[in-house]
Amino acid sequence: MKYQRLSILALSAAAFIGVWWISTYVYFNPKIVVPPNLVAETLWEITRNGELFEHVWASARRVVVGYVIGAVFGIGLGTIIGLYRIAEELLEPPLQFVRNITPVAIVPLAINLFGLDEGSKYAVIVYSTIIPIIFNTAGGVGGTPQIRIRAAMCLGAGQADIFFRIVVPSAWPFIVTGLRIALGFAFMGVVAAEMIAADEGVGFMIMQSRNMFLPAQMFAGIFLLGMIGVGTDRLIRFALDRLMSRYMMTLNSDVGVT
Amino acid sequence: MRNLKFDNVTMQFPRAEGGTVEVLRDITMEVEGGSFFTLLGPSGCGKSTLLNIAAGFEKPTQGSASLDAETIDRPGPDRTVIFQDVGNALFPWLNVWENVEFGLKMAKASAALRKERCDKYLELVGLSEDRGKFPFELSGGMKQRVQIARALANDPEILLMDEPFAALDAITKRYLQTEFRKIWKDTGKTILYITHDIFEALLLSTHLAVMSTGPNATIREIFKIDLQEPRLTSNRDFAAMHSTIEGIIDEEVQKSRAS
Numbered sequence: 162m163k164y165q166r167l168s169i170l171a172l173s174a175a176a177f178i179g180v181w182w183i184s185t186y187v188y189f190n191p192k193i194v195v196p197p198n199l200v201a202e203t204l205w206e207i208t209r210n211g212e213l214f215e216h217v218w219a220s221a222r223r224v225v226v227g228y229v230i231g232a233v234f235g236i237g238l239g240t241i242i243g244l245y246r247i248a249e250e251l252l253e254p255p256l257q258f259v260r261n262i263t264p265v266a267i268v269p270l271a272i273n274l275f276g277l278d279e280g281s282k283y284a285v286i287v288y289s290t291i292i293p294i295i296f297n298t299a300g301g302v303g304g305t306p307q308i309r310i311r312a313a314m315c316l317g318a319g320q321a322d323i324f325f326r327i328v329v330p331s332a333w334p335f336i337v338t339g340l341r342i343a344l345g346f347a348f349m350g351v352v353a354a355e356m357i358a359a360d361e362g363v364g365f366m367i368m369q370s371r372n373m374f375l376p377a378q379m380f381a382g383i384f385l386l387g388m389i390g391v392g393t394d395r396l397i398r399f400a401l402d403r404l405m406s407r408y409m410m411t412l413n414s415d416v417g418v419t
Numbered sequence: 420m421r422n423l424k425f426d427n428v429t430m431q432f433p434r435a436e437g438g439t440v441e442v443l444r445d446i447t448m449e450v451e452g453g454s455f456f457t458l459l460g461p462s463g464c465g466k467s468t469l470l471n472i473a474a475g476f477e478k479p480t481q482g483s484a485s486l487d488a489e490t491i492d493r494p495g496p497d498r499t500v501i502f503q504d505v506g507n508a509l510f511p512w513l514n515v516w517e518n519v520e521f522g523l524k525m526a527k528a529s530a531a532l533r534k535e536r537c538d539k540y541l542e543l544v545g546l547s548e549d550r551g552k553f554p555f556e557l558s559g560g561m562k563q564r565v566q567i568a569r570a571l572a573n574d575p576e577i578l579l580m581d582e583p584f585a586a587l588d589a590i591t592k593r594y595l596q597t598e599f600r601k602i603w604k605d606t607g608k609t610i611l612y613i614t615h616d617i618f619e620a621l622l623l624s625t626h627l628a629v630m631s632t633g634p635n636a637t638i639r640e641i642f643k644i645d646l647q648e649p650r651l652t653s654n655r656d657f658a659a660m661h662s663t664i665e666g667i668i669d670e671e672v673q674k675s676r677a678s
Contacts, residue, residue, distance in 0.1 A: 306507040308502050308504050308507040308508050309507050309508065309510065311474070311476055311494065311500065311502075312500070312502065312507075312508045312509075312510075313510075313521070313525075314476075314494035314495075315474065315494050315495075315496065315498065315499045315500050315570075315575075316496060316499065316521050316522035316525055316569070316570075316573055317495070317496035317522055317525035317526055317573065318521075318525050319525075322525060327510070330510070330512045333512075407512040407513075407553075408512045
């Protein structure tokens with residue numbers, strides 16, 4: 162079973178690289194769409210000279226700071242919206258409006274507000290992450306089955322017990338889904354911010370490579386984003402599954418709104 | 420043991436299109452402490468609403484429910500509801516043992532007492548071996564037994580049971596009905612039981628209230644059920660009682676069709 166899955170994975174990766182390789186020569190100009198072997202060479206080179214680490218570290222640092230701020234405020238706000246009808250009615254319309262505005266569009270505003278330094282990057286990442294976290298948390302908190310709450314009341318649970326022992330555990334799977342979606346959004350946000358104003362980071366590396374006509378390095382940057390995305394998603398899923406397997410049993414399928 | 424009383428209980432709900440609908444009209448009745456009191460009636464007649472009022476989940480528009488002189492105005496550990504939707508009633512992140520222990524933890528009972536009660540009631544419902552399992556690993560019937568053990572471990576005065584076995588398959592249902600009758604005899608709790616199943620009502624109850632069809636539902640008649648034991652469908656008194664009740668229910672259904 163395990164071997165079967167691994168070999169399918171290998172086949173899928175091989176097919177992806179194969180199609181990429183052939184199409185660079187057949188359909189595109191290899192100077193624009195760089196074949197995978199050259200991208201691999203470039204990746205190896207920038208790994209050796211330390212450039213790759215510098216850019217990844219710059220982006221990762223920004224993502225961590227922005228993501229943590231977004232998560233704390235997102236879970237807080239989402240909980241309030243989920244608990245209080247009036248908060249939901251007041252906050253839902255503006256949030257619905259804002260969620261459709263892509264992070265790329267607010268980069269210029271973030272720069273005007275927070276300057277060219279780290280502040281504007283954090284702001285963009287917080288903006289990208291907070292919305293899915295708010296919606297998922299609110300859905301989980303507000304969607305706690307009424308019977309579950311009533312059952313706890315019949316067993317003598319007070320307000321605080323109901324919140325911490327019933328509502329929070331019921332909402333966990335939803336919050337976790339929000340956190341996972343938000344992590345992907347955080348990387349989209351940071352790349353957008355770095356493309357417009359930065360002197361390091363993966364987004365900067367891609368944009369600079371284009372400006373200096375280093376297509377192999379540009380592809381290396383794009384490839385890197387995919388790798389980082391898959392890697393961090395696996396990591397967060399692994400960590401959360403370990404920590405919260407109890408709470409994830411509530412659900413058999415994926416949930417969440419983006 | 421205190422009696423559960425309903426005094427002139429009327430319940431109206433707002434209708435979506437405006438105005439109100441009256442679900443219960445002026446219901447007065449008394450559930451004697453220690454009795455197994457069943458509310459029987461066609462679906463939609465307001466049985467569950469009456470139970471929710473006794474639980475303290477809902478407040479009647481007029482009148483009140485009380486335990487002897489104490490008016491019921493909120494849920495409390497002296498009255499535990501056994502829900503039909505056991506999938507949501509059990510806490511999925513707690514295993515069987517932890518579910519049963521929940522009420523005792525709320526009451527800040529000592530570890531020794533918690534252990535004693537959990538052991539006792541898991542044994543009573545026959546789930547001692549399954550204490551470490553999580554709800555998703557259990558069948559519907561097992562889940563319902565956990566819910567019963569969880570309620571009993573908390574030692575409430577009254578169990579309020581809202582069609583607890585209606586969602587189970589026929590064989591499991593029959594098994595649990597007989598098991599639960601024994602448990603009731605062992606523990607002597609006061610029970611307010613809701614069902615639309617005449618057979619179930621006759622098998623379990625000491626008192627049986629037949630409700631009229633809603634809206635404006637009232638109690639049509641209360642029977643004291645004193646049948647020959649063991650209660651079997653083949654017994655003459657059981658069969659006679661069954662057809663009497665069936666006659667009343669048929670009449671009620673006819674009335675609601677006609678109106």
